[in-house]
Amino acid sequence: MDDVGFQPLGRRISVGSSRKQANAAVPGWVPFVVEFISNALPRNQAGNWEHLHIGAYEISCELLVKLGCAIDNGTGAIPVAEPNLPDVIPRWDDVATLVIWVAAQSGYIGFRLFPGARSSPSAPLAPANIRAAHGCGPAYLADEAFPAIQSLGLILGGRWTEAAETVLWRDDPPEWGLDFKSDRRFLRACDLAVATVPKDIAEKIKQHAEIREEQIVEWLELAHSAPGISRNRDDALKSLRFWSEHILDGIFETHWRLADGWLSPSESQRGLRLRFDPLAISMRMAFAERYLPKYPHLWRS
Incomplete structure (x- = not known):
């Protein structure tokens, strides 16, 4: 990592052992992100990373595996002795979002109210x-997270960059009161998503949007098979609609991005599925209102 100007933050993380790994095809943010995530993740007594079933940490372990730095062990990831970067690097936008999520989960970032907000926190912060810039509000960032977030191009000169804005939509800090659903970029992306649904995605959406009678019957039979449990048709519909929303959210989290629309199969493979992504969920709802108007459970909430 000396070949790409990597300065470690304490414990050294070496990604790759040959100059083959330090080439122009490897984004400069890779070593900084690996170092940050490696240090932010909880570890067990054996020195392995543990995700603790926390979303940001689960995806972080997945990223370390995808970057050739670890092996999945079901409860987290095991560091490898000789990390080896893959030929295909995960998407920048997903990695940038994940780093923000990990920083928030680990207490390395704290979002602050926009100047002039009527309410203020009761505890000192x-x-x-x-500083606020490009639609993003002010924030406190700990030293441990600065190198990774700066290497990803999200901050410059003590301000958020233009590139950071839509990344932070995917975190949607409540302190900032963002309204990206009325932003022209979001609306244009919705137009494009509706107009260009790939055939295989359209089939998946239709399959999971529609709640069929046989599904209701099957759900009730399963519910009634458990002793002491009484369920009715409304219970079945509520549960099936919930899973319908969840599955369609997964389609957007996996196969759609704001800047690119519907992803090709290869781009989907490069992506990280960030579950409960506020931007993907908002797009699912806006998309469904136009594309699936007869399924209001998918766009009313």
Whole structure:
């Protein structure tokens, strides 16, 4: 990592052992992100990373595996002795979002209210060291997270960059009160999503949007097979609609991105599925209102 100017933050993380790994095809953010995530993830006594079934940490372990730095062990990831970067690097936008999520989960970032907000926090907070810019509000960022977030191009000169704005839509800090659903970029992306649904995606959407009678019957039979449990048709519909929403959210989380629309199969493979992504869920709802108007459970909530 000396070949790409990597300065470690304490414990050294070496990604790859040959110059083959430090080439122009490897984005400069890779070593900084690996170092940050490696240090942020909880570890067990054996020195393995543990995700603790926390979403941001689960995806972090997945990223370390995809970057050739670890082996999945079901409860987290085991560091490998000789990391070896793959030929295909995960998508920048997904990695950038994940780093924000991990920083928030680990307490390395704290979002602050926009200047002039009517309410203020009751407890004293560390002052913001990232100023509001490009639709993003102020924030406090701990030293441990600065190299990774800066290497991803999200901050410059103590301000959020233009590239950071839509990444932060995928975190949607409540302190900022963002309204990206009325932004022209979101609306244009919805137009494109409706107009260009790939055939295989359209089939998946239709399959999981429609709740069929046989599904209701099967659900009730399963519910009634458990002693002491009484369920009716409304219970079945509520449960099936919930799973319908969840599955369609997964389609958008896996196969759609704001900047690119519907992803090709190869781009979907490069992606990280960030579950409960506020941007993907909002797009699913906006899309469904136009594309699936007869299924209001998918766009009313």
